[in-house]
Amino acid sequence: MRVSLAIAATATALALVLTGCSAPQSSPADGASGAPEGDGELTLYVGRDEALVAPLIEKFTEATGIEVTARYASSSELNALLFEEGDNTPAEAFLSQDAGALGSLSNAGLLSKLPADLTSIIPAGFTSANGTWLGITGRARVIAYDSETVDAADVPKAIAALTDPKYAGEVAFAPGNASMQSFVTALRVLDGEDAAEAWVKGMSENSPVLTEKNGETLDLVNSGEVSFGLINHYYWFEDAAELGEDAMRAQLAFLPGDAGGMVNVTGAGILKGSKDDPDALAFLEYLVSEAGQQYFVEQTYEYPLLPGVAAPEGLPALDSLVNPKLDLSDLESLSQTQELLAKYGLL
Amino acid sequence: MTEHVIEVAAPPVGSRRPPPALLALAILACAVSAIPLVYLLVRVSGGAPDEIASILARPRMPALLLNTVSLVVTVTLSSLVLGMLTAFLLVRVRLRAQRVWIVLAALPLAVPSYLAAFGWLALIPGMQGFWGSFFLLTIVSTPYVTLPVAAAIRGGTTGLDDVARTLGHGPWRAFWLGTWPQIRPAALAGSLLVALYVLSEFGAVALMRYPVLTTAIQQAYGASFNRNYAAILAIILVAIAMILVFGEQRARGRVRRQFGAVTGVSRVRMVSLRAARIPSYLLLAVVPTCAVGIPVSVLVGRLLQAETLRELDVLSLGQAIANTLGLALGGAVTAVLLAIPIAALAARYRGRVVRAIESTGYLALGLPGIVVGLSLVFFSLAVIPALYQTAIVLTFAYGVLFMPKAIGAIRSSVAQVPESLSDVARTLGYSRWQTWRHVTVRLARPGIMAGAMLVAVTAMKELPATLLLRPTGTNTLATELWARTDVSAYGAAAPYAAALVLVASVPAFLLSGARRGRTDEVPS
Known part of the structure; x- marks a missing residue:
């Protein structure tokens, strides 16, 4: 319990620092200050394993109070679903197994542009070039x-x-x-x-x-x-x-x-209709927070993309690959x- | 005996015009089942003609087509032979523990093909390709032939065989002349279900790494996000389904003109096995052992040896069971409501319009679940966005997907209700609707129930459309199983696999006809 509180505190502190460092145009939608102005609910499409992501979502809700309704299917099915739904999608954010799905949604204009202070957290080359999605793991x-x-x-x-x-x-x-x-x-x-x-x-x-x-x-x-x-x-x-x-x-x-x-990356994006939605932004911020990254390292042995978080034991350094x-x-x-x-x- | 002669000599069905209300309802049901086809046409018309041409000219296309067709043909034939033999043994032969064998013959219906494939792959990792797919699909789809044929044999008589014997024919020839015509419509209807099932199957062939059109469709959605390519492949599936449906219809049409519905009280001669006893019992054991026994026990074995025995969440398992039951029941009711007008029309009337309505009703069965699922996403967002991602749309999807499975059973049971009974009811002052409700539906109820059970058992196992259309956060046994096999966590998957097979065994048991016993085998 104390550990998770510490992690949550670190994450919030980190988010605060990051938003603090960001450009002056910080919009009111930037919900990382701990008092999001969203509706406190997030509808999320998850193209990854439920057993993996569900505990992470619980931690996120614990840390932020934002209730998440998650829909699980494979990334390809959700991608097909998002294409079919178009502007009518109930989804606010999409956590994808692979960058290709996000790229195709981005090309079709279905993703919103993320704030620069969020996209700049992940080193260039591991996230989208046009800022429509965020790299999470490698x-x-x-x-x-x-x-x-x-x-x-x-x-x-x-x-x-x-x-x-x-x-x-x-x-x-x-x-x-x-x-x-x-x-x-x-x-x-x-x-x-x-x-x-x-x-x-x-x-x-x-x-x-x-x-x-x-x-x-x-x-x-x-x-x-x-x-x-x-x-x-x-x-x-x-x-x-x-x-x-x-x-x-x-x-x-x-x-x-x-x-x-x-090295391929997994990533997440926010749908066009939910541009700057504070709850969705808070979720993406959580994914690339130290707590979120550490979770993926421990549970999936994937490479963390946030600088400073150590790669899983037994893997060659990301830079070397x-x-x-x-x-x-x-x-x-x-x-x-x-x-x-x-x-x-x-x- | 006299009754048969009268039936054969009766004027061909369909000399009358169908009542407008029935026709309208059937057309409505047909339109609903054509939603996926409309969707595909919309998608394909979005593509440039050169793009379509270049897709059709891909070097892999002939191979995909050949693989699909050869699997459909071979599995259908082997299921037909196995199913007819099984049905004959179950009904016409003196067996020990006959009811047990009857239930066992229906049980493979309760096992999703992907689950059977998982089990076998865990046992024999090298299993793959055409033979692997052929084997798996044959064992899981044989009951589609066994059940209707067994019902037809049960409802028929050996009287005509006996006539043939007295006229000097040998036993095989007599069977061919006497019994075969009675079971041929059922055998054809069962074969059609098998063929369409194989055409649309994705789970087992994907695990067997046998490239067919459905796996290519999944890939098109998967990596390339090329919806037009997927739609073109799906249209090819529809075209093949059309050929199959028309073929079945033609073959069945000839049968009916020759013999009509064979009804009436007559005796059934049972055969004693003697020397053929051991091979017969072996034959009866093969399908249930391969389709149920081996995969389930292998998965349970994995459960026992897995290092990561995740804690079983009993509450979520119970919730998944309840959701599965509720959705499958809703799907069954929807499917039966859609199938009844089409089946009643096809049983009683002929003509080009009737044929077109019936065959259109079957086509969606040849499409993989992901295509039908997406078409209903498209449809519900366009027409009733408020219901999108609710249980209503999902049960509706089950209805559209599996309505064809109910058509056959309902059609044959309605056809067996003598029209003379309806005529009598009308003369006695019943309206058409009253006649239908109090006479036809009542007599055809076993067929209607069988159709509903067949849809329910299939809907319980359905995965792709369920993943797309389920209310966000609602889990069924199939989705829970999917979530656990996706990370190769066999250990965690086993309880859900066992629960799914157990729950689906209930409709499979009801379908088997074991409850009816032998006393009322001969309908009055």
Whole structure:
């Protein structure tokens, strides 16, 4: 109890400091002062696991008194739902599993512009370039390998190597997955269109094992069905928490500097109709507060994006993975990536 | 026996025109069920023609189409064979513990395909592709054939077989001539449900990593947010559904002209198993074991070995059970109300309009839940925004989604009510409405109840439309299960999986007909 009070106090103090530092045009809607002028209620769409987010929301309500009504579904379903609802959406804010969903909502003009004092909390490159959504956590792309058949030293240091015929039928990935697609986009941005096309072509000709989800990919590696899987790093930690670390046949290899080891972000945005809604803003502020960030670190093993919060133990430093030549806002050309994947029969 | 001859010789059904009120109600129900189709047309018309052309020309498209069609054809055929054999064994053969077998045959209906897939994957992680999907979908959809065929055999007679035997035909030939025509409409109707179910199925095929049109639709919503692409794929599903529905209708139409409704009191000859006993019991055991026994016990096993035994929140489990029951019941009532006018029309009248109404009513069943869900988001926001994200719209969605499942059962039970009875009631001074209420509905009640139960059991398992349309904060067993399998927390999922299967077993049990017992197998 005392700990959570301390966290709440820290969060409020932090929010106060941050708003204090902000530009002079601080609008009355900036509800971080502890006395929000909203209706004290927030309707939230959550594209992440309920077991993960519900306790966080409870802490938020405890800290701010704002009652939250949350609607849980997958990010893609909620994204489709938000598109369908358009201006009639009852949602005020959207917490998304991936930045791509937020980017597409932003492009369709469905998100409101966030105040600069909020967006400036998260370092550039990990949040939206146009200030319509806020990066919350980072997730690294990794190679999961079967430690019973592959030596750690033999795991490729770059995904380019996986087109080698000796890996035929041994690599699993989920081409429809948003993180996977943003990695291919990163490959196009970093290594050029020709190199990316060569890689996609090479993979498609190397009898890849196609899955629907990262979790399935990891299951395949963990059961020894395939030697390698391209996934996000935290899936391994989730499985390890469920099955026990000793039961994990799959191990992870991080790929610093390689497009295949890029860092994606999860994020949140405020819907257009709720622009500057103090309750929604307070929630976003809470997500990037020390308390909120710490919660994600402990529960999901994702990278915190707030400077000063330590990454989960056992993970390479975020800075070591980030490729300075890559900006997340460069990853919006998703449709070209999909065309590329479709061209070689992967989508 | 004489009665059969009279029935066959009776003038073909549909020499009269349908009453305007019935026609109007049927058209209304048909319009409601066409909401998803209208929505898809709106979406597709939003796309540029070149875009549509380039989507259709994608290299992956032929593969998706081929995979979809081959799965539909093979699963339907295997379910048809398995279901007919099971039905025959259940009804015409002297079995030990017959009622137990009858219940077991219906039980796979209570297991969501994604749950069966989870269980099997936990057991055999390498299971995948066409064969995995074929196996899973066959075992979970066989009851769609078993139940109506068993009911038809139960309601029929072996009298015509006996006539064939006395005329010198062998037992198989006699079965073909005597019994098959009686069960053919039921077999066709069941097969149609299986085929449409396979067409729209997403959960199991996705877990089996078998790329079909529904998984591509999910991906289109998932990563590309390309609604037009998703809508085009869904329209292809509708086109396939249309072919299936028309095919079934044509086949059934011929049957009815030949034989009419076979009713009347007659004796049923039971078969003794003798040498075929062991294979027969094995056959009866295969489907329930694979669809229910193995997945459920594997998940329960996971529950026992999971390291993170999360505390079970009994209150939220109870709340989820109550929500599931309430919503499924509402969905069943809505579906039956929508299905009755269409089924009554199709049972009693013929003609192009009647055929068109009936087939349109079936089409939504070929669409995945996410498409129907989104169409109702679109519809309710456009027409009745106040009801958006309320239980009313969700039960309405269940009605639209699953109304076709009730049509078949209601249609055949209405068709079995002799028209002469209605005529007598009319001559005795009943109005059309009174006749319908006091004569037809009363006699057709078992079919109407069966339709309602079939919708209820399906609605309990429904996930994608429920996620989109449920009132914010309302959980059902299916959504709770989804929330727990999404993070591969099998341990935490198991209680909800068990609760869902148990709750859904109730309508499945009622559907099985085990309650009716053997004494009143022959309807009067």
